[in-house]
Amino acid sequence: MSDPEANKAVAHRYMKALIDGDIATIEGLQHPDVKWWILGFGDMDRATFVGAVASGLMTAEKREAEITGLTAEGDRVAVECHAKMTFADGKVYANQYHNLLVIRDGLIVEGREYMDTRASAAAFG
Helix, strand or coil: CCCHHHHHHHHHHHHHHHHHCCHHHHHHCEEEEEEEEECCCEEECHHHHHHHHHHHHHHEEEEEEEEEEEEEECCEEEEEEEEEEEECCCCEEEEEEEEEEEEECCEEEEEEEEECHHHHHHHHC
């Protein structure tokens, strides 16, 4: 049986790693066969997901996020947050996210990310 509190701790560590740009922790919290799905992008394997995250996070000069909701039941954790990235050219990308993470044995085995696609398109074209 999954421990919802332990799974919430994994989800919180994952979100903190995103904010910190800590790619090693992001990779370390994922099962080798993790499956990702992102609204507007579709299915991604681990390498594609990590590459996409790294390219977006590493180019931002400042990253901020506020977790506004964290709910767990069994192996599923729902994370709601507001995030903002500021880039060297002064561009600011702000969006609201909902992540559904499936966590087993302390690792993310599946992730689904939902966001305002209009905000994303306006920032990144």
